[in-house]
Amino acid sequence: MTANLRGATAFIGAADTTVGVVPDLNATELCVQAALAAIKDAGLEKGDIDGLITCNSMAQPIMYHAEAIAEYMQIFPRYCSSVNTGGGTTFSAVHHAASAIATGMADTIVISMGDSLRSGMTREQAAKTQSSTGHPLYEQVYGQTVPSYYALIAQAHMAEYGTTQAQYAEIAVAARAHAAGNPTAQKREPISVDDVLASRMIADPLHLLDCSLMSDGGSAVVMTSAERAQDRPHAPVYLLGVGEGHSHEHIMAARSLTTSAAVEAGQRAYAMAGANVADIDFAQLYDCFTPTVLIELEDLGFCAKGEGGDFSASGALKPGGSLPVNTHGGLLSHCHPGNPGSMFALTETIQQLRHNCGDRQLAKAETALVHAQGGIMSSHAAVILARDVQ
Amino acid sequence: MSNSALDKEFQAGCARGELRLQHCSACGHTQFYPRIICAACGNDALSWVAANGPGTVASFTKVRQAIDPKFKDLLPYVVALIDLQEGPRMMSVIIDADVDTLQIGDSVTLDFMPWGDDALRPVFKVAE
Numbered sequence: 084m085t086a087n088l089r090g091a092t093a094f095i096g097a098a099d100t101t102v103g104v105v106p107d108l109n110a111t112e113l114c115v116q117a118a119l120a121a122i123k124d125a126g127l128e129k130g131d132i133d134g135l136i137t138c139n140s141m142a143q144p145i146m147y148h149a150e151a152i153a154e155y156m157q158i159f160p161r162y163c164s165s166v167n168t169g170g171g172t173t174f175s176a177v178h179h180a181a182s183a184i185a186t187g188m189a190d191t192i193v194i195s196m197g198d199s200l201r202s203g204m205t206r207e208q209a210a211k212t213q214s215s216t217g218h219p220l221y222e223q224v225y226g227q228t229v230p231s232y233y234a235l236i237a238q239a240h241m242a243e244y245g246t247t248q249a250q251y252a253e254i255a256v257a258a259r260a261h262a263a264g265n266p267t268a269q270k271r272e273p274i275s276v277d278d279v280l281a282s283r284m285i286a287d288p289l290h291l292l293d294c295s296l297m298s299d300g301g302s303a304v305v306m307t308s309a310e311r312a313q314d315r316p317h318a319p320v321y322l323l324g325v326g327e328g329h330s331h332e333h334i335m336a337a338r339s340l341t342t343s344a345a346v347e348a349g350q351r352a353y354a355m356a357g358a359n360v361a362d363i364d365f366a367q368l369y370d371c372f373t374p375t376v377l378i379e380l381e382d383l384g385f386c387a388k389g390e391g392g393d394f395s396a397s398g399a400l401k402p403g404g405s406l407p408v409n410t411h412g413g414l415l416s417h418c419h420p421g422n423p424g425s426m427f428a429l430t431e432t433i434q435q436l437r438h439n440c441g442d443r444q445l446a447k448a449e450t451a452l453v454h455a456q457g458g459i460m461s462s463h464a465a466v467i468l469a470r471d472v473q
Numbered sequence: 474m475s476n477s478a479l480d481k482e483f484q485a486g487c488a489r490g491e492l493r494l495q496h497c498s499a500c501g502h503t504q505f506y507p508r509i510i511c512a513a514c515g516n517d518a519l520s521w522v523a524a525n526g527p528g529t530v531a532s533f534t535k536v537r538q539a540i541d542p543k544f545k546d547l548l549p550y551v552v553a554l555i556d557l558q559e560g561p562r563m564m565s566v567i568i569d570a571d572v573d574t575l576q577i578g579d580s581v582t583l584d585f586m587p588w589g590d591d592a593l594r595p596v597f598k599v600a601e
């Protein structure tokens with residue numbers, strides 16, 4: 084039996100902290116500040132919150148993280164959980180929250196995440212912690228870095244489908260073009276394909292500008308039932324569909340280097356939403372490195388398998404394109420504080436669907452797909468959000 | 474992660490220049506990395522077999538920036554996913570590879586050498 088989650092829950096609050104370099108706040112404080120701001124955005128008091136989901140921090144790990152955040156805020160939820168599936172955590176958390184609301188485990192849930200990879204850790208510490216996703220005995224012993232794991236995927240896609248470095252670079256260029264219009268983004272100066280290709284090679288074929296940022300930041304949302312979401316300060320943004328796919332942890336054990344479990348995550352989300360690709364006005368796709376976006380475009384059905392390169396180079400992803408992607412600037416240009424990274428894609432989507440984005444408001448923003456993945460293209464979650472439930 | 478008895482048996486193989494895979498007598502599957510069950514059929518009727526050595530490159534990259542100091546002296550180096558003749562895929566490095574001519578699908582052969590520490594590790598070289 085599956086509960087019908089389509090349109091059953093909605094986002095009523097969304098908020099980000101300052102992002103980028105935020106040395107005066109630690110990871111716990113970023114998480115708490117984001118949570119309190121999202122609760123305020125929803126027009127609620129902290130006492131109205133009876134569910135809390137967080138993810139652990141890399142800079143300031145806490146064994147029982149959600150409990151520690153609840154204690155810090157002095158809230159006493161009846162549902163309290165930390166989740167961890169890498170960068171896919173964000174939307175797995177949304178899946179958990181929607182299910183918990185639908186089954187009565189909680190009425191109003193805050194999902195809050197924060198971390199300080201930039202200021203709370205040295206560059207070496209942050210890189211080492213993230214690269215520990217590799218198998219300690221059978222992968223890490225060869226000296227891989229996170230970019231090198233993703234480079235293996237990028238190289239395989241190039242060999243199989245003729246994808247080029249310039250096509251990967253187009254994704255970084257599009258992200259920066261969106262970020263240029265977003266005052267909160269960490270990197271806003273426009274870049275060209277040539278800039279990306281001229282930047283230092285990190286792990287062939289990935290250049291420095293194919294890689295996401297290292298940031299501090301926190302972000303939170305408030306979810307509740309569709310009934311309770313009415314008559315709040317902001318129009319509700321409904322959860323129409325959510326789906327996950329999990330194919331491996333270690334890239335050596337991936338079923339495929341070039342087709343990911345975003346396929347299943349997308350199919351499950353579309354099926355629940357009763358929607359298809361043609362219904363999606365814009366998308367936020369996990370962009371820790373440029374090749375992930377290219378593969379996700381294919382695997383989520385926005386173009387055929389193997390055509391992600393041409394699609395990315397067509398201008399479709401840019402502001403004004405047929406499928407604007409990562410409209411806040413993404414992990415590549417907005418910010419990337421580790422696992423919380425996709426939260427900013429979610430809050431951006433909520434703001435776009437509220438038609439609340441000012442100068443960079445998309446002309447058409449009725450239905451959106453947001454996707455995140457964790458590990459090395461390992462765990463995937465896709466969520467479809469909309470202004471209305473038809 | 475602490476090493477289990479299986480991991481230690483694998484490492485003992487490496488120490489004498491043997492890449493140990495597991496063969497399942499129930500279904501014939503050969504697997505890497507070592508597990509307590511056959512990943513194909515779930516049976517535990519597993520025994521060690523030594524890899525013959527030939528493999529092909531499934532993907533590769535040149536690492537130009539390392540994190541762990543023990544790998545910095547080795548930079549730049551080519552890490553790769555290798556499809557072994559017996560079927561399993563494993564992570565390794567390709568020694569003395571020219572990244573400008575190396576291609577996915579190229580043939581490689583097994584060798585052993587210390588890599589980042591004193592332990593002998595399975596590594597690969599481009600086949601002649």
Ligand SMILES: [Zn+2]
Binds near residue numbers: 498501
């Ligand atoms: Zn078997």
